[in-house]
Every structure is written in structure tokens, then in C-alpha cells.
Amino acid sequence: MSGVSVELHHEIEQFLFTEADLLDTHRQAEWLDLLYDDFSYRMPVPVARDEPAQGQYDAVLEFANESKSFLSMRFQRLDSDFAWAERPAAFVRHFVSNLRVDELDPGRAWRARTNVMVLRSRLPEAPVIATAGRVDRIERHDGRLLLCERVVHIDTEHPNDSQLSSIF
């Protein structure tokens, strides 16, 4: 049960849908605009441990650890004819569901947990699907919601590079 009002829950959900849409439609500049300046994006490595209680994600190892400026560079290179992995662009589709919101700082900061399925397809290869749980920190700054932090828990211990190459 979310600890926030229906209105706020709806607002955050719409924010996340828009955010996913910007990624799917390759509008990277607009997507960056939804990020807080010291945004961090992390994808810890899943690990098979003895006890379920030990946690399924490593505390040190990460597939990705990116900042806003780092991501801006990543998008900057899309304008080049030499961005081999981005030409032609992949088809990417996010499915975002199971939103749970917890208030962290009244009226200002929330934790939004979602389940995502990301499909990526680049001809002539078959589409690749990856699912993950996301834990976001969302804050309101000057009336606007901004994404401050995203931690992605991918659901496979041995992912392939296509599964890792989209932003979740």
C-alpha cells in the first residue's frame, strides 16, 4: 500500500511513463532534462549466494555506474556517424508497472519502486528482453518532479550485452 495520496501516486506514475517514453522515442535531451544535476544511475551485479537472506545483488560489483554528465556524453556521441553500436538505432520499448511509492521527505522526496521490462531489437537480430526491479528517488524542485537516483536490479545473473545496453 502506497503511503501517498492517489493524486501524488498518479503524478509520479505519469512522470515515470513520460520518462520511459522519452527513452523509447530517442529524445535524449528531453530525458536528461528530467534528471537532477547529481543524478546517479547504478546497476549492481546479481550474485548467486548461499542464503536467500544474503541478498541477491553484490555490494561492490556494478554493470553500470553513471552520472548525468557521463550520460550526456553518451548521448552526444549519437550524433556521430561513427557510433557503430547506435547506427541504425535499436527499437527500445519500456513497460513500467507495479508502482509503489514511499514518502522520504514530506512533500519533497519519494522512493518509487517499479518493475520494468525493456525490449531491445536491432535488425537482423531477434529482440532481446530484460526485466528488472527499479528503485528511484524522485524529488520536487521548483514545482517539477526530477529523477535523482535510479538503482536497477536486473533479473539475471548472466546477462548478455544487449540486455545491458539500454537504460532501464
Add this chain to the structure above:
Amino acid sequence: MTTDPSASIPRSHYRDGEALEREFATVYGESWVFIGHESEVPAAGDYVTRSMGANPVIMSRTEDGAIHVMLNSCTHRGTEVCKLSYGNTTTFRCGYHGWVFGADGDLKGVPGRRSLYGPSFDPGRLGLRKARVGTFCGLVFATWAQDAPDLVESLGDMAWYLRGLFELFSGGLEVHGGAHTVDVRGNWKIHVENFAGDGYHLKNAHKTMFDLGVMGTQAGAVDGFVVNVPNGHSLRAQYLADEGVPEAVLGYEDALLESIDADEQHRRFRERSTVIHGMVYPNLLFITTAPLYFGADADGAVAFTQLRQITPIDPHHHRVTYWTLVPRDASPEWKSRSYLYSTRQHGAASFFEADDLENFRRIDAGLGDAVAGVEPFNYELGIDVAERATPPWTGPGRIVRQDLTEANQRNLVRRYLEQMGVEG
């Protein structure tokens, strides 16, 4: 040593299951294969699970300090006895009928042994299948070939360079965090050959990185060299050409630089180097680089050292196991920065890596079949081209005074063809 300039691995060896079966039997079955690092199993009972060619193996440490590598397969019906990535245990219990094996692989317990098995049953010959283990500079290798030359002999002159890479700092190196894997498209040999010494692809495949200005010291005036040794091992080393740069190993803390106790030539091998990468045949890859510059986060960028083990999944895919090594005596803060840059620059999700992985999949997509895809790959780069600069160090092996040459790839091809018993 002369090498036939037209020698090449047949294209069929990049797409045929039959060739892969033979590789498992020869290249992987007869060579020393990299398994992991000593620091991954520091205490008695520590273990990790890994791949060794087509075989799942366990690397463990016993009370006496010895490191074991054994087939992760119960001797009763072949069930994997360990499903975990790493841990600490005194025994491995098979999930099927409950046979119990020690950390050294010996069969320790059999449910109902006294009443259900007769007097001729001999647990002494039913331990997990053990590989021969050899370690060098903290790197753990194993082989199934009981009669193969020992590890140091098989490394040959490569040993000198591994010392320069992994024993430069008096405290040695350790694995930061652990290992993880990513599966990628393309025959395993494509990845190995890239690390063996492909300086030629940089300015094209990674052009956007140069254009973005993130290549740091590698984008300036540099001199490069490649080195190869008969068993197929090789490396490529690049140095700042500007005489004005201080003679130091780039990207480490001052205190650490003071702890270097290597001899003069090993020191020169590392000083002013922007990047050194290479491979220990058949499937250990390494790279150590000076800091690159990633946007506003460039402040505090540090050097990093990464290892990769390449394992074929099928002819068209391979699994990459990644490790980041850090000097044991570096500060915790330095270690985590080094790991960060290792991930951002050469992690499987990084855009630098994306350029390479994209080209690997394009090679795979373009292989063709036995009718049309028969033209061998070309390895003539650098042949009959004058050698250039003088390397800053003197060392063993065949040192080629050229950066852009396929001398290392030719060396790899020759070793591979010899081991596979095929004509190029």
C-alpha cells in the same frame, strides 16, 4: 622466427560446432587456462565457481593453503555439486543422492555406504576430477594435461611482462569485489585477437571517443610497440612520446608509487605508459590504462587494471568474466574510483565497449557459409613496413618496434593452427 604472412584461421572455425569441439579438446584441453586470482580465495574453505573451456569448475583453498581446481561434477551421476558463485565451506554436498566432497575434492561421505555398498566400493578413486594448478603473480591457471610443460615454462618470456604488470607494487594486486560475467555475440577468438594487439581499430572503431576528447593521454603523441612469444601470448604497450612528461607510472597515488620495488627495466616498461593490453593464450585478456577523462567527472580519474576470461558458449557466442585488479596497498577511496573507471570505460555496458561488441557481432553476422564465406581473414598489417621508435625498456620476447601491426595476431594464428593441427 618467420611466419607465413598468408596464414589465417579458416572462417569455418568461427561458425562450426565441429571446430569448437576440437578447440575444447586441444586449445582448451591441452593449455593452461586462467581460472581466477589468489585473492578471491584468501581463507581456507573459500571457493568460487568458474568455467574452464566447456567444463564447470570449482576453485577452492584448503587448510594447508593449497589452491585446487576441480570439475564441478559429482562422480556418481555427474550432477553439479556447487550452484553458487562464491562462498566458504568445508564440504560440497551433491543435491541428488547426497555424496559429500571435501574442499580438496576428495569423496568424504556416501549416504548408506556400509549397508548399501559392498566391500569393493572404493571412495578413494571417486573424488572430483582434479586439474593441475599453477599460479604466477597471483594468477591461478589450471590444465587437464598431466604431461603439459609446467606453467612458467609455458608462459615463457611472457612471464617477464606479467611480472611488470602484476608485481610492480610491492604489496601486489588484489581483485576488487569479485568477478561477474556477460555473454556476448561472436566467436570467442574475435575477442581474444582484439586484445592480442589490435591498435589498428582504435581510431576507427572508437573514433567517437577521440572526438569527445575522453581519450586523455592516448589521444596525444604516443609510441606503441607489440611483443609476442612463441606459445601464442602477446601484448601491446603504448607510451607518451613527449619527453617533457615526468617518468612516472600514470594514475596512481604518490604513496603507492613510492612502494614500487621493481627493477629498472620493469619500471621503464610501466612508466609513461598510456595503455598496455594483451593476452595469455588461449583466453586470459588483460588491460591496464592511465586515466581517461570522462566529462565533468574527470577530476580524480585514476588508472585501472582489468582481466577478462573468455569462454566459448557456442560457435557464435562467448561468455566474458570480468575482474578489476587494484594494488593491495592503495587507499579504499582509490580502489573504488579505479573500479568506477574500469566499469565506465571497459564494462560491458560502457559505450567504449559497445563499439567493440558491435563490431564483434558484425563479424559474426558477416561470416557467410561454406560456399561463399571461404576467403580467409587478412593479417598482413605491418609486414615489410619499417620499424619505428625505440621502446623505453629492454626485455625478452620478440619486440616489434611498430604500433600498428598484426605481428601479434599472426603469432596467435600460428600457435592456434599448430595446436589444432590444421593448415592455415
